Amino acid sequence: MKNILVYIVGLTLFLGACQKDEIPIPAHTPGEINAKIVEMGSLYPEQIWYDIETGTEISRNKKTAFDLAFECTADGWHIVLNGANRMQVAPAPDTFLPTVSDTNGLTFNWDSHTGNLDSTGIGDWTQTKELYILDRGKDEFGKSLGLAKVMFDSVTPTTFYFRYAAFNGTSWTSTSVEKDSNYVYSYFSFKNGGEQVWIAPPKTEWDLCFTQYTYIYYDMSPVVAYIVTGVLLNPYNANSAQITDKQFDAITLDDALNYPLISIIDNIGWDWKSYDFDAGYYITNPNKNYIFTAKSGVLYKIHFLDWYNQQGQKGTANFEFSRL
Numbered sequence: 001m002k003n004i005l006v007y008i009v010g011l012t013l014f015l016g017a018c019q020k021d022e023i024p025i026p027a028h029t030p031g032e033i034n035a036k037i038v039e040m041g042s043l044y045p046e047q048i049w050y051d052i053e054t055g056t057e058i059s060r061n062k063k064t065a066f067d068l069a070f071e072c073t074a075d076g077w078h079i080v081l082n083g084a085n086r087m088q089v090a091p092a093p094d095t096f097l098p099t100v101s102d103t104n105g106l107t108f109n110w111d112s113h114t115g116n117l118d119s120t121g122i123g124d125w126t127q128t129k130e131l132y133i134l135d136r137g138k139d140e141f142g143k144s145l146g147l148a149k150v151m152f153d154s155v156t157p158t159t160f161y162f163r164y165a166a167f168n169g170t171s172w173t174s175t176s177v178e179k180d181s182n183y184v185y186s187y188f189s190f191k192n193g194g195e196q197v198w199i200a201p202p203k204t205e206w207d208l209c210f211t212q213y214t215y216i217y218y219d220m221s222p223v224v225a226y227i228v229t230g231v232l233l234n235p236y237n238a239n240s241a242q243i244t245d246k247q248f249d250a251i252t253l254d255d256a257l258n259y260p261l262i263s264i265i266d267n268i269g270w271d272w273k274s275y276d277f278d279a280g281y282y283i284t285n286p287n288k289n290y291i292f293t294a295k296s297g298v299l300y301k302i303h304f305l306d307w308y309n310q311q312g313q314k315g316t317a318n319f320e321f322s323r324l
Helices: 002-016
Strands: 034-039 046-051 056-062 068-071 079-081 088-091 131-135 147-155 159-166 173-178 185-189 195-197 208-217 224-233 240-243 273-276 281-284 289-293 299-308 314-323
Touching: 173 185, 281 299, 281 314
Parallel strands: none
Antiparallel strands: 034 314, 046 056, 046 208, 068 079, 068 185, 088 131, 131 147, 147 159, 159 173, 185 195, 208 224, 240 289, 273 281, 289 299, 299 314
């Protein structure tokens, strides 16, 4: 735990050096404080997509509903793993012999929890044209989702082209995933023989995703990838700041000028709660406050009050938010 605390302090200092330029703040009237809950369930089996401006859930899906996410911009080529399952990827040593039958000697990597597309596990496949081995991770019960092989062939302004096979298989399937500029990502699942699926709502319809995701402790040796449960921001407009030196009620719009916003999707993240090993339950810290830009460009503040429902079951985010 000491190493984790040291890492979090270091990460906070690092993020302070990665501040974005000041952003314009649209004129508006501050809003009232709203109290809401999002039920994730004690095993956290789903991802919940949330619109802060209406205070409503837009949609939800099983966290295992996809494996890969493909960048939807016309010049986009990045491919992202499903971190909700602690998915990982390794380049195979021989790109001309796509018949790898075991994982001996492979080095697996994960995507950065910050959402930085320059730090994905797959990396720049357009230059290497490698064979990749995918460990699809585990479901909410801890059951392995299995391994797969994939080779990414090409990308155009509208489409990704790639091939995939069962890990021990020699029969390859060629397929494609279509881009849609209304979304941040298009998604693909290896289930049902392989198919393109739609997961997140359109990028202008949601602000927060309540989900599990893979957090990387880079300061540990070896590096540790750990599943955490928290809140991710919409990459389409992920500008936010953490505020711990002011009470939630006292945070005003002027604070946006004093706390420059950074573009990291897990800046709200998971550590507004912590586990008390002696007591055997989670403790929520309401003094960890966050401001972030909603999809409309308006700034909001948010903090969390509890992680339990009235029956004492974990997995219920109790939070307050307000338009600044």
